[in-house]
Structure formats: structure tokens, C-alpha cells
Amino acid sequence: MSFQQINPTGCKKCGGRRWEYTDYCRTEHEEIVEHRCLEVDCGYQELTYGDEFHTYSKTPEEVRKFIKEYELEEELEQVKEGRQMAVSTDPAYLKALNEAVQSADPKLLERFFFMEKTINEIFRNPFKRISEGWSDVRIGCYLLGNEQLDNQLFPKHPSGKTKLDRTNPNVVRFIDKAEKWLEETGKCLIDGQVKAAQPKGFGGAN
Numbered sequence: 001m002s003f004q005q006i007n008p009t010g011c012k013k014c015g016g017r018r019w020e021y022t023d024y025c026r027t028e029h030e031e032i033v034e035h036r037c038l039e040v041d042c043g044y045q046e047l048t049y050g051d052e053f054h055t056y057s058k059t060p061e062e063v064r065k066f067i068k069e070y071e072l073e074e075e076l077e078q079v080k081e082g083r084q085m086a087v088s089t090d091p092a093y094l095k096a097l098n099e100a101v102q103s104a105d106p107k108l109l110e111r112f113f114f115m116e117k118t119i120n121e122i123f124r125n126p127f128k129r130i131s132e133g134w135s136d137v138r139i140g141c142y143l144l145g146n147e148q149l150d151n152q153l154f155p156k157h158p159s160g161k162t163k164l165d166r167t168n169p170n171v172v173r174f175i176d177k178a179e180k181w182l183e184e185t186g187k188c189l190i191d192g193q194v195k196a197a198q199p200k201g202f203g204g205a206n
């Protein structure tokens, strides 16, 4: 039985999107593992056929050809839009992360993970996006709110990456619209949610 996926941060060389395929060859009785970087600037390949192991790099042209032949364009875009961060195994970071999770407000943690899940779903499923009436502004507010909670709840990621990928034109479009809307309507984000902005000097009435 074969298995394949695109790992959003799989490539060992560039940390980019990697096509991962595993299969078992019944005639040769050997395991086949193909790891192929799908970033055109990298194209690093690690191929295992039983005891044989090869590595080489594809040219940008070869990477494009592979993506086209395997009809991976759409999935690649979705993986990019999923904006997943590299998983860090830095022990100091994991310790800080664990402490942050232990001491965080459970309600906010729950909200963060719910937002994260919803964002991934609406990016992957245009039907959900349309049928549930997700406007660009609403998506943008969700992205910004999710990032705000991420900053509030968790330590800084060691890679220096921020939650939102501002190199992704879709992400930029959504958050631009949301920021404009928030300003125009005098609203702001608090604990990841849209709230009416407090008047200046608000003392926190009971």
C-alpha cells in the first residue's frame, strides 16, 4: 500500500514543501521512499529503494515539470496557505512552550486552537468558505485574532517566523481588508476577538 503527502516544512535542505511518497515493492521486496522538495529554487531529492539511497537536486524546470505531471499545483497552494510553521525541537523552546501552555487561560487556549482549526478548514475548503459566508474581512479578522492569541499565549518561535505568512498574497489581502475595516468601524481585537474599541481613558468600570 502506498502513501503520499505534501509535508509543508519537510525539505531538509530548505525547510520548504516536500512531496513524500512511500511504497512497498512486492516483486523486489523492498521499501520505496521518495522525498522530493517541491520548491523550485531547491528541488532537493532523497530517494530510497531498498538498500539504495540517492540524493541530488532537480533544476527549477524539472521541479515545475514534476509538479505539473503529478497535478500538485492546487495542493501546493493549499499547503502554503495553511501557513504551518516548522516544528521546533529546541529543548529550551519546548520547555518555555510547555510552561506557557500550563499557565495559560484554558478559555483562550481553546479559542486559539478552535480558530487555528477553522482557518485551516476554510483555506482548504472553498465550499465551507462560501456556504458559511466567510467574507474577506471576517477571514482577515480571524487571521489577525489568531496571531494575536499566538503572541499572547506562546513564546516566540526560535525560527523568528511570525504566525502569519505575510509573503502570501492571499494572507496579505485578507489582513489588509480587515485592518481597514477595524479602523473604519472603530473596533479592535482583544484576546483574538473583535470588540468595540474602548474610549481613551477608560478606567475599567465593574
Ligand SMILES: [Zn+2]
Pocket (backbone or CB within 6 Å): 011, 012, 013, 014, 015, 016, 037, 038, 039, 042, 043, 044
Ligand atoms: Zn528544498
